Amino acid sequence: MIKTSLLLTALLFSALALADQSDFQQPLSVDSDTFFTDIQTSNLVYERNVIVQQGSLKILAEKLEIDGSAGKGAEIFIATGNPATYSQLMEDGSRVEAEAQEIRFERADRMLTMTGNAELRQSGSLVRGALMRYNIETQQLNAERGDDENGRVRTIFEPAQRQPQNNNQEENQQP
Template sequence: MNRINYLFLTVLLSANTYAAEADYSQPIAITSDDNATSIRENVSIYTNNVEIRQGSLNIKADRLEINASAGKGNEVFLTTGSPVQYSQLLDGDLPVTATASEIRYDRASRTLTLSGNAELSQSGSQVQAAVIRYNIETQEIVAESGEQKKRVTTIFTPENKENP
């Protein structure tokens, strides 16, 4: 991605748009129809109607695999679905939403990796790519065309300005 696109993406997702710090201090609640856990392997698999909540962060998927082998606070959540849906309110009640065939949430780095028809939207603007890496905390995005060479598309919605 060239420097101009990166600059536009940074502007798109900056200005008072940090995820509410309170989200990260909240417990993570997971609901699903089914669950299988290997205590020895530190792996849990949730299937059917999976929902993950942490404060305003919400992920809905068909399947979730949590690998907790790296210890508490370093879990990796791998969700799959058709599609997986992510949403979160940022400071100022600005919603950010995303969809993809697979979303990987790395709790330690607060990074989402969206793969397969990935789309991320905020304030009416959106990024579409084969793979999108999104740091929730710093609001940085890296979008890639992937192996299929699907071009990265960024759509900026003009700001509505009212005359006084």
């Protein structure tokens, strides 16, 4: 069953566009109502109405902790909320959106780790799980169920929208 879920998830994302690479060339900004930093340890804490933005990449949270001890460009962002959200525009113009109680963004690896009621939506499809790891750059997703024996990874594929057929024969006749 786990192999089937992984296969379906792989199929879901295999034909999708990559993240807009120009996002990662943009400055990263953080806005919030309050801010605290410990300069010696390179740790920063933002609270209330936190907005992280880099190009079209956007994370919204109630609290954001940044571990900058690994250096510039290798920071680890831990966003929490009820839920915290992530969204980003893809190269093909579609949008990927995610939410979880905690979203960990490893800037150097462009990796999101979402825990607690995690959901990821793209191109009309949805994946839910207790824990998800999503590589923004390659769009590889790994989802796991929680410790709760009723918890499961769920993928929902939306049906394709069909174009109505024109049954009017006069419009289909050639002159």
